[in-house]
Amino acid sequence: MSENEKRTRKPNGESTIYFGKDGRWHGRVTVGVKDNGTPDRRHVSRKTKADIHKAVRELEKKRESGAMPKAGKPWTVKLWLAHWVENIAKPVISVNTYAGYEVAVRVHLTPGLGAHRLDKLEPEHIERFYARMKAQGSKAATVHQSHRTLRAALNEAVRRRHLAVNPARLAKAPKPDGDEEEVEPYSLEEVARLMNAAADRRHPVRWFLALAIGLRQGEALGLKWIDLDLDSGVLRVRRSRLRPKYAHGCEKPCGRKAGYCKQRKAIRPATKETKSRAGKRPIGLPPQLLPMLKLHREQQERSKQNARQLWEEGGWVFTDDMGRPVNPRYDWDEWKRLLKAAKVRDGRLHDARHTAATVLLLLGIPDTAVDGIMGWEPGGAMRRRYQHMTAPVLKNIADKLGHALWPTVNLAPEEIAARVKEALDSPPGEVPDDGDDDGGGEPVGVN
Numbered sequence: 001m002s003e004n005e006k007r008t009r010k011p012n013g014e015s016t017i018y019f020g021k022d023g024r025w026h027g028r029v030t031v032g033v034k035d036n037g038t039p040d041r042r043h044v045s046r047k048t049k050a051d052i053h054k055a056v057r058e059l060e061k062k063r064e065s066g067a068m069p070k071a072g073k074p075w076t077v078k079l080w081l082a083h084w085v086e087n088i089a090k091p092v093i094s095v096n097t098y099a100g101y102e103v104a105v106r107v108h109l110t111p112g113l114g115a116h117r118l119d120k121l122e123p124e125h126i127e128r129f130y131a132r133m134k135a136q137g138s139k140a141a142t143v144h145q146s147h148r149t150l151r152a153a154l155n156e157a158v159r160r161r162h163l164a165v166n167p168a169r170l171a172k173a174p175k176p177d178g179d180e181e182e183v184e185p186y187s188l189e190e191v192a193r194l195m196n197a198a199a200d201r202r203h204p205v206r207w208f209l210a211l212a213i214g215l216r217q218g219e220a221l222g223l224k225w226i227d228l229d230l231d232s233g234v235l236r237v238r239r240s241r242l243r244p245k246y247a248h249g250c251e252k253p254c255g256r257k258a259g260y261c262k263q264r265k266a267i268r269p270a271t272k273e274t275k276s277r278a279g280k281r282p283i284g285l286p287p288q289l290l291p292m293l294k295l296h297r298e299q300q301e302r303s304k305q306n307a308r309q310l311w312e313e314g315g316w317v318f319t320d321d322m323g324r325p326v327n328p329r330y331d332w333d334e335w336k337r338l339l340k341a342a343k344v345r346d347g348r349l350h351d352a353r354h355t356a357a358t359v360l361l362l363l364g365i366p367d368t369a370v371d372g373i374m375g376w377e378p379g380g381a382m383r384r385r386y387q388h389m390t391a392p393v394l395k396n397i398a399d400k401l402g403h404a405l406w407p408t409v410n411l412a413p414e415e416i417a418a419r420v421k422e423a424l425d426s427p428p429g430e431v432p433d434d435g436d437d438d439g440g441g442e443p444v445g446v447n
Contacts, residue, residue, distance in 0.1 A: 015056050020045075025052035029059040062164065075162055077121055078114030081105045084153045095242055095272055104149035108133065108142070113150075118162060123171040126150065130174050143174045185355040186211075190344045197342035203318050205292045206331075207338060207352075209235075213283050214356030214374055216240065217349055221326050222271045223317040230293055233285045237375060239271040240279075243328050270314075270325055279375040357386035 015029045024045050032040045042059055046052040075083075085105050090098050112129045113121065126147075133143045151168040158166050186194065191211050198207040209215045218240030227236045248254065249263030258264055274280045285293075296317075303321060304311045311323040318326045335349045353374075360370045367383065376382040 015060060017049075017052055017056060019049075025049055027052045027056040027059070029056055029063065031059065031063040074120075075118040075157075076114065077116045077118055078110050080118050080157060080162070081109055081114070081150075081153055084156055088156055089152070095268060099243075099245075100145060101149050101152070104146045105153075108138075108146045109150055118157060119164075121154075121167050123167045126168055126171040130171075134174070140174055147171075147173050183351060183354050184347075185351060185358040186344065186347070188359070190342075191355060191359075193342040193344055194338060197338055200341065201334065201338060203296070203326075203334075205289065205296045206318055207335075208289055208292060210349075210352040211355060212286055212289065214353040214360075216353060216375075217328060217331060218242065218271075219274070219279075219375075221318055221328060221331060224315040225297070225317060226315060228293065228317070230290055233287065233290055235283045235285055237274060237279065237281050237283065239273055241271055241325060241328060242268055244268060244270075274375070276375070276377060278371070278377045281372055281375050283373055354386050357383070 015027060017025065017027045020026050024047055027044045027046075028041050029044075030039050030041050034040045044052065044055040044059065046055055082105070085098070085101050089101055093101070112132065113125065116125060130143050130147065133146065134140070147168065151166065151173075154163060154166040154168045157163040194211060195208060198204040201207070206220060209220055210217075213235075215237070219237050221241035222239040223235070223237075227238055228234075229236075244259075244266060245268035246258045246261065246264040247267045248258050248261045249265040250261055254261050254263075300319065303319075304313075304323065307322055313323055314325060316323070316325045320326060320330075332349055335352075336346075339346055357370070357374055360373065361383075365373075368378065370376075370383060371378050374382070374386070
């Protein structure tokens with residue numbers, strides 16, 4: 001083999017193929033520039049000349065398509081997820097979104113997939129991980145949250161050229177509601193029982209707001225008196241209450257969880273702005289709620305006088321005995337106690353929001369108004385998720401349809417049945433006498 005056959009060099013840093021002293025063919029391809037400014041040259045080795053040409057062409061295709069991974073020590077899934085969630089995602093996402101990502105990374109993804117090399121992670125690895133989660137008892141919603149988190153993290157790895165493709169996009173994703181029960185909103189009778197039972201609770205109007213206008217838990221607990229205009233009957237949603245998060249404040253380890261440390265320090269703000277422009281909205285209050293809210297404010301003033309200097313003034317609508325905003329966990333427990341007191345079936349606190357949305361459907365409120373009340377972006381996707389075709393809704397639709405299509409709505413049921421029977425018994429083409437003087441008419445049900 002001649003020397004020219006063994007080595008073919010192209011100018012200006014282009015790909016090079018040569019036969020080495022080790023008896024193998026080698027190729028070097030310039031794919032970019034390293035962080036220090038030097039050329040990023042990738043090396044491949046094959047046994048035959050045909051194989052090395054093929055390998056070099058593959059590297060060149062990756063370079064031209066932008067799918068070439070960056071140079072450097074390969075990431076593990078564990079290291080990339082930790083870097084992504086803390087340094088890339090956290091500064092630009094909401095507190096609640098970060099909390100969900102952090103739990104998915106720490107509790108599920110890192111133990112399940114963290115040992116893999118990032119560039120060696122395959123869709124099959126991910127699918128087997130999802131199957132293990134479900135086999136170990138994780139709900140479908142939990143598995144889907146892990147999937148969404150992994151997909152977002154690996155999308156960023158692709159954008160930064162640590163990966164050529166995102167294996168989480170190729171993996172068969174779990175269905176979020178595959179093993180979840182269908183949401184069943186409370187009926188009007190159940191709502192009435194809940195409202196009656198709420199009168200004996202600490203904050204009755206808290207539950208009236210949830211069931212009547214569908215405020216989210218965070219929106220209700222984040223309300224301040226400056227958000228309410230009781231003269232005009234308008235409530236403005238501006239912020240949402242966050243779940244508290246604490247760190248230890250003790251000098252010596254107290255042996256308790258941070259939330260129970262006597263010197264604990266809050267490391268999460270009390271509220272955040274609503275998550276979307278549609279979420280920041282005005283809502284007209286039913287007139288029956290206005291005197292209830294005024295009474296609630298008077299009762300709060302009495303609590304403030306009783307607490308004296310211990311009262312922590314924050315302007316909150318719903319507070320504890322010291323004026324502090326209500327903890328979401330306490331609020332959830334109160335909902336469960338309310339369900340038992342009202343003797344209605346168990347359900348999520350968020351089901352109150354589904355109930356309010358379904359009542360708006362039953363009342364025939366226009367879609368645009370429903371979106372405004374509930375804080376949804378226009379388009380109908382959230383209405384389809386929250387408004388349920390309950391038996392009263394179906395009957396209401398059926399009644400309206402009957403009134404619109406049949407001219408017999410003012411007749412007694414037995415008269416309707418007689419006219420339908422007469423129409424069905426008539427020979428084809430024969431029109432039954434409808435009793436009018438002109439002797440003509442149309443068969444019942446024909447428009």
